[in-house]
Each structure stands twice: as structure tokens, then as C-alpha cells.
Amino acid sequence: MGEQHGTREWLNARAAAWRKTAQLVPALRDRSRATLGEALDAVESYSALARDLATARQLAPRSRTTAGLETLYAQLHALISRKPPFGRSGLLSLLRERVPAAVVELRSRIVAIAALMAVSAVAGWCLIEAYPELIGLFASNAMIEQVEQGHLWTEGMINIIPSSILSISILANNIVVSVFAFCSGILFALGTFYLIALNGLLLGSAFAFVHQHGLAAALFKFIIAHGPVELSVICLAGAAGTAIGESLIRPDRGTRRDSFQACTARVTPILVVGAALLVGCGFIEGFISPDPRFGLPFRIAIGTSYWIFMLLLLSGRLFRRPLVSALEPPA
């Protein structure tokens, strides 16, 4: 009887505080910012709720009140551990610190993946040079017929589909390829190796085939504006994918799952920047590459400057923090 009385007294004493907290949680959860007073209120409520929950677990472990307190405590825990909204500072931190750090971490892998792609391209070239009939494995009949008639499949592309639509479909396709190269790293990097090697093989075989029909220069002219960045981003995604694979083969944390999660968080910024770069590539490929009005020097200039832009972006130099002299008095 005494215990029941104590429980009732406790319930009566704390009920008002719970009601207040129950109203505070949804109000704060639906907003991205809170005032200092609200934040302090939330932290104080969290501490008080923790004490109440511990008491409730003792007094009435299987009651709905305890279940309700558990729910409220979990909601408040999620609320107070929320990170600040991803705004300008988050973006700058991504570009200044996280992307360059990921590039440094992946340096050797980027070189290895680029080498794999180059070797596969050479293999594709040699294969088609030696056995021209094998081009049927890599290209559609329509493409083969067009090249045999002396025309690239890219000719007249913008007369069929508007450049804007073409750009979007190309950039979407490229982003999907990059994401696949990244995600397939989960198969202990074998999926990534397969995708990169296949892309290299396709590139080499296509060049060999058009070379046999005297169109290699035309294909080079088509891809030079967008190709360097596009292929580089695919290699970057592949390098990130192999890092994921290695995190599963040789975990550097307690468990494979922890290692996988930590590695994904470290290398994903590269993929985000890569996707943004592929958007630019898509527009170049949709508007400039198929347009015969643009000459080779202009295309080379575009391709080179966009590639340099990519290097600056990945190295963090584009958004470098301004240097502040130690002697300069604070503002």
C-alpha cells in the first residue's frame, strides 16, 4: 500500500513535466533550429526524463507509462544529438577538408584503377585489331553499320534529341555508372574491378574499330571535351569502391561492419563531388561534343580546363581557407 502511495505521489509530481516534454519534442523536431532557451530546456528535460525512466523501470517495468517514457526518452535523445543543418559551412568543410582527405587516402588506388582502365583499353584495342569481327560483342549492329558507312554514331545526335534532354540522359547514365562502380565494391571490390575493366575494354575496342574505318580522329574530337573528367570521375568512383572492398577484406576497426561504415563515410564525399562534375560533363556532352560548329582547339581547351578545375576541386585548392597573418590584429 505504501509503495502504491509512493508511486502515485511520484506520478502526480512528475506528470506535469512529462506533459511539457511531450509537447516540446514534436515542436522542436519539426524545426531545424531552436533558441538557446529551448535547447537548454530540452537538455534539462532529457536529464529529468532519464531519472524518471530509471524510476519507472523499477516501479512499474511493464506499464504503458514506462513504455511511453521510453519512447519520449528515445525521441529526446535523437533530438539533442542532432547535428547542425548542412549549410554553407558544411559544404565548405566538405570541399576544404573531407574531399582532399579522401583523395589523399585513395591516391594509390586511383593510380591502380586508372592503370587497370588503361590496360583494359589497350587489351580492347589489341583484341579488335587482331579479331575485328569481335566488335559485335561490344557494339550494337546499328552502330557497326553506321561506322562501316563512314559515319560516327554520334553524328546528327542533336538533330534527333534536343541537347538539353540529351545532356540530362547522359549525365544520369554517367552518375549511375559511377555509383555502380562505387557500390559494387561491396563484392570485395570484384564488382568494381569488373566494371572498370569492362569500361576500359569498351573504350579501347571502340577506338580500334573506328580507327579501322578512319574515324579515330572524329571520335577523339567527340570525346576530348567531356571525356577526361568523365573517365577520371569513373576512376575515382572505382577507387572509392575498391576502398570499400578492402575495408571488408581487411577490416581496420572492430568488426567488418564498423570498418565498412567508417570507410564509406570517409570516401563518399569523392562520389558527391564526382556526381557534381558529371553534371558538367553531361552538359558538355549534350551541347558541345556533338555540335560540329565547335573546332578541335576549343574542345581541347574545354576538356583541359575542366580537368584542371576538377584537380583544383579535389585538392581543396579551389575553396582554400584564406590565410590570416599571425601578426594581423583581430577584427
Add this chain to the structure above:
Amino acid sequence: MNWCKLRIWSHFAPLGRTILVYDAAMTDDQVRVQGATGVDLTLHVAGPGNRSYAFLIDWHLRLLLALAWLLLAAALFKLSLNLKTHDALLSILPAIGIYLLYHPVIEIVLRGRTPGKRMAGLRIVTRQGGTPSVGALLIRNLFRLVDSLPAFYAVGLICCFVSANRVRIGDMAAGTLLVMEDGGAAKSLERVSAIANNSRLSLDGLELIDQLLERWESLAPSKRKAIAQSLLERLEPRGAAGETGVAAMDEAQLRTRLHQLLHGGEAAA
């Protein structure tokens, strides 16, 4: 909330009525996380069924939204639905965008929830029980590409069945969990705390009456009358109605008496 096992509530057992009660000790699908205060919090992990339920609601929603856009574009703005025309920029591409970007965009805006998850009572949290960051939500959605292979989210579903904490590959990569949020318990807490000041009942009694009144309409008249009588006999053996009073009361009187007890009437227990 896992309602997978039955437990007979001792108060109702004599009436032969079994009631589903959530018991924290019953299931393995729980994660205990250390709170900042040192008091653990318990997260109830959603299983493949709950996930699929939420996903199906969201899938229908995004499909309907995309179709609505197409309909609007074609019927109201007279835009062509041919992908090889400029009109596709305003008709087909936004619809595809709505369909494909629904999950990442809504999850980021609503901080780990979507309308489907809300309806299914689910939300995404980090493995520490916190609100997931934008990066974690993006990673989670990137890996949908793998989880959806080869079709109908087969990889993701199989992964949910076999993995600890019932997570798909996207959740493993992002360090997130899909947990159940017991909205009913939170509402019940609010109600109990609202009436606690007026009532002189014990916590058990308060909750029992509150639940019975909450379910009153859904119970068969004979059953609810029997439960109410049993409850009143336990809570006020020498109550206002006297020794034979409770047995003589009709349904309306029983309900009124329960209301009175809940809101401040006398009770022995």
C-alpha cells in the same frame, strides 16, 4: 512494436481474455544504446515486414505523385510526353525526378522519416539512437542501387532477414537503423500524466481503466461489462455502489463510474 508473443495480463486472466502486451524482455530485435545521462535507451528495430509496409506506402505515393505531374503537364499545360522534344524537360523529366529522388529528398527534409515510415510508425536513427546526418541519409540511399538488385529489393530483403538488427546494405553502409516509434505509448503517457493529478488511483489502476475506456467501443458489450465489473470490484471493494452495487450496474453506469474513478473519484487501491 513487436506484438509477436502473447502474455496474459493477470487482471484480465480470470475472464479468459488475452491481451497483447509489449514485453521488452521478449524479443531479440532490440538495441540498447547508452544515453548521454548514463540511462540506456531501448530501440525496437523494424523487421522486414514493417520495412516492406512502409516502402509500399512510399512507392505508391511517389508513383501517384509522378503520375499526377504527368497528368498535370499533359492535360493542364498541354505539354508533349514525347522524350525527344523540349517539352520533356517539364513533363517527363520532373516526373522521373519525383520518382527517383523521393526517398533521399524526403528523408533529408524530414530527418529520417517519410510519409510511409510515419504511417508505419518507423523512423531512421543512427546506431547511437541519434538523428542521422545528411551524409548518412545520402549513403543509405546510394546503396539502394545494390539493395534493389536483381529486382523487387531482393538483396535488401534477404539482407534484412539474415543481418543483425534487420538492416539492409544501405543501413550498414550509413550506420543507420530503422526503428519503431510507439506513438500509442507516447499518447498514453500524455493521457495518463494529464489525469494523474486528479486521480487517487494507483498507476496500475489508472492504466487499466484508461485502456479499458480507450477500447470500450471495440469490445463486445458482454465482455466489456464483465471486465468493468471485475475491475471495479478490484479497485473499490467497498465502493460507493455497495457490496451488490457493481453487479447491479448497467453498462452506462459502469462506464460513468470508471470515468469518475479516473478523474478523481475515491478508490481503495
